[in-house]
Amino acid sequence: MSNCIVIQVGQCGNQIGGRFWDMVLQEHARNNKRGIYDDALATFFRNVKTNRAGCSNVEVGDGKGRITGLRARGVMIDMEPGVIDQIRRSPLSELFGEEQQVVSNSGSGNNWAVGNCVYGPQYREEILEAVRKQAEFCPSLQSFFMLGSLGGGTGSGLGSYVCEMLYDEYPEVYRFHAPIMPSANDDVVTSPYNSILSLSKLIDTADCVLPIENEALLDIFQRVTQQTETGVQARKRRMALTDSGDAAMGGMCGVGARKTHPFDAMNNIAANLLMNMTSSMRFEGTMNVDINDIVTNLVPFPRMKFLLSSMTPLYTLTDARPPPRRLDQMFIDAFSRDCQLIRAEPKTSRYLACALIARGDVEVSDLRRNIERMSLQLKFPSWNREGWKTGLCSVPPLGQSRCLLSLANNCCIRQNLDILHSRFRKLYRRKANLHHYTAHIDVADIANSAENVRDIIAEYSSQEFK
Template identity: 40%
Template sequence: MPREIVTVQVGQCGNQLGQRWFDVMLQEYKAYPHFPEARDAVFLEGVSQPGRLTARCVAVDMEQGVLHAMLRGPLKDIFDTNFFVSDVSGAGNNWAVGHMEYGDRYIDAISESVRNQVEQCDCIQSFFVMHSLSGGTGSGLGTRVLGMLGDEFPHVFRICPVVMPSEVDDVVTAPYNSCFSLKELIEHADCVLPLDNDALARMADRALASGPKGRGMMASGVPQSHSFSAARPTDTKGLPYDSMNGLAAQLLSNLTCAMRFPGPLNMDINEITTNLVPYPRLHLLTAAIAPLSVSSKHAAVGPRSVDAMIAACLVPEHQFVDVRHGRGSAVTREAGRTLATALVARGPQITIGDLTRGVGRLREQMQMPYWNEDGFKTALCGVSPLGHKDSMLLLANNCAIRGKVESMLSKYERLYSVRSHVHHYEQYLSDAYFTHTKETLRTLVDDYAYLDTAPPPKDVPRSMKDLVYY
């Protein structure tokens, strides 16, 4: 039985990321057509037109430019306009306009579109809610949609790949938008995958530099021999941020591979939340993938070792969140305590023994809490990723993520302390909402800080032998 994922992509960033996600999914289906369940997880095959695939997605934007571009692009045939919701004027980089004004106006239409998509699923596993944090439509309306999904589909997991703003953002109200969005994500998401703009740019530069540009290799590291015409190199495709979105799409592909394809250790999406989120609101996961890019010449050579891929995931150049300004890893013991970790490996030559040995190496590199010293979840997919023989995805719920939240909060407080630009939001939000947002984020930072530094009680059993005599 297929286990479906319905994608809800909101705003310019969310729709461009979603388009790239379905691009990679199409490439995988072309490379591995003998796995129909992997196809059915993200696409619906037409009944009247067998062989025609339609993306299981709802696309929302309050400007029509990106949606029209999707319908003119090479992937136009997989998108159904019946599941498009749009306006013409946009939210003007104002979270409150997207969340309140457009939310009130369009939430029923979006809800109906989502419900129709869910009714076409046999066993829905998760919603992917894609948007940015700093804009107006993506952050505002995106989080309004997230709340609606929690109300109407409370038993379906809500996974949120969200793009975090750069340290220097060109939107002056970005601190407000980002913090309002993060507050809603804390309250309504089951799992958040932050995609740091600065980290994505660094990873994309590294991936492009490591392989031939414009010949034989896409920006996402996928050989053109395995790709549709939609997947041309960035410099010929002309889409902004395509290489960065390609890396994010690879992350999501590896995240879902153990659910879509067979393997020795399968893993459903709900197991991510079950194993990596020990406390309901502490669900910001740091992700890393390796390898980032392999040239077509090297793709046919023997696989990289599991130890080498795990070691690569521990360096900042492979991590999707930059919490230490490029000066150190976001998941090792130097960064902070890791509450739980997951390793998702892809490749026919990787064994369970390789993963077991890799977990042992991670124990040496990570500081785990005394109450979850064995907090390592592993999954193994027997199908290779596109462009590589093997790959590794590392997910870590590390307390160092509080540094990113604290940076966002400090910018928010700096603006709000002098009530700068508050008048743009006063029509929709009260002062109490501003205060509640600050308190919610401060509580999140304090909770992560406490778990990072709290010593174990002196009388806690340290081993099974101690437990017997306890």
Template identity: 45%
Template sequence: MTQSVVVQVGQCGNQVGCRFWDLALREHAHVNKKGLYDEALSSFFRNVDSSEICVGLILTYLNPQAVLVDMEEGVVNEILQGALSEVFDSTQLLTDVSGSGNNWAVGHMTYGSAYREQIVDKLRKAAEDCDCLQCFFLIHSMGGGTGSGLGTRVLGLLEEEFPEVCRIVTSVYPTAEDDVITSPYNSVLAMRELTEHANCVLPVENQSLLDIVSKIKHMSHGKPGPMIKRDSTIISGQGGLSEAEKPFDAMNNIVANLLLNITRYMMEICELLKRHLVEFQGTRSMMT
């Protein structure tokens, strides 16, 4: 069975990643009634026991195949103090305290250089824990300093260290009315890195997410059209590992649902990406 590793960078990346793991655990709990470790779980989780790791064991301790990076401690600390605290290992986390100041260059150059070896070590550890690593999922924002700057630096490190492994990136773009004055600058510089190092980019735009949430909430209040429950996992964290709805949870849940549904077709997607990459490289070599 193939495995994937999720790399969450910056505030947005870790918030979306938190919702992704929440939904993944809820989905498996709904389907996996016997509580046995199976192939579906092994795609993104390891069943860790103090004495052994074995397919077929009763679930004892699930550890997500993930690396969490942020240059501020806030979001990661919330994860560690919340309902998901028991599933993450401290070796998967990398944080600082000062942040990137919404500056792409600080994230990409300053922190990217300072934490390069630590990031590579954590990526290698995550890869070594997989029996058959198929792809990396990178989740980040384009407007923030850490998400755009350090996120794209991590993407370059993934290509450098694991050139044969697919790199699928979920990039959250800011709205046109974003109040962070540097977000256009950050987005333009990050876009250059995406075109150079990503195999596939799934662009997500914040204004579109806001519009979707608004329409769903409108329909959930009894208006004409398809009815959607107010506590739907599409837009809400209610009823799962999250005890209270927080700002951006509804938007983050839409992205998390997108990623969760994409994972069902990962083998086909990666094979398609590899085939197109080979064709592209062949065409480029003929042109030169």
């Protein structure tokens, strides 16, 4: 039994985190109808009705469907109270004690330097104590999952500070970071600075970085809503803490009579990445993939740690009914541009390594057959021609019979990083808005961060053209 702690930082991180906790509860409730605290639940939750961390087979709730008596293995951090206040007013508040929340009212002003250099040291002990308490409840802590954005001040600045803090304090625990990359028409004028400064820190302190682009999520949302119909699943009402039973999205973001905001659905897609990625840890399957397998198999060089993620079928609501897909077609989709969580075309670039995690009605023979077929179409380096890692989880996602997650270390990520670097250079050449940062950090630190990102782009380019 492995345990994971989710640390959600800033407005974006807490919005995605809210959707993740909502949906993962629904998933466990569907597969744990007796309401028993088991190893699957213990990955992301602890039982607050016992002082024995990791105690198994303890009845939770009435044992008839509704799961209660849990605390999330998570920490919420934000320098503005808005999103965390929404969570506090929702059913999700039962998952988080006061000791799991680090909140301020001042905000970071969309400035990485304020989040990293001001609020980082100011709140270091409070954040460290919140993480320490969660770690003490974990009998087998294996990884930290961090959620946040690159474009803002808190998610990028304080988020990268927390990642560096975990690197120092918990060097043996894997650190996964899923940063949301800003779009080209982002309304935060300083987002290029924030992105480069944050990326530089993540290159040095995270074990795996799983970038997600806002533009790619919006593309997926628009495409999926044209292809799917949504409705209430055939599930028992109130079968999870957050499940109202009559809202298409369930939980705290249940849409009711109001129109669904695209960001609600976009956050669902990002949350699904974490759920599918950890499915083999939480549920039984023919070929389980532990989280350390991902680092070991997909990061061949310590600095080249950016993983492209894609999922198929894609759906934005927990009650979506996507058109049925043949299994072989799902494998084709997983490597297509349309299913990537960043705007990229991986098939035109070199794969350093790739992992496939299938859930539901999939056989080992299906995986092997399709890997053999795709290997003829994809480019792998000569030193890693069999660079595949496969996992098979018997439990399908909510509302689907099966799904496929692809995680790939692919050289095409250099193009997305280069776009961010180009946006940075346009501002930096003119020293625009630079004085907001030099009040807290030296100009040389900014230049070094840009060079660090430039170096990783060059490293991916060298592998592409070897």
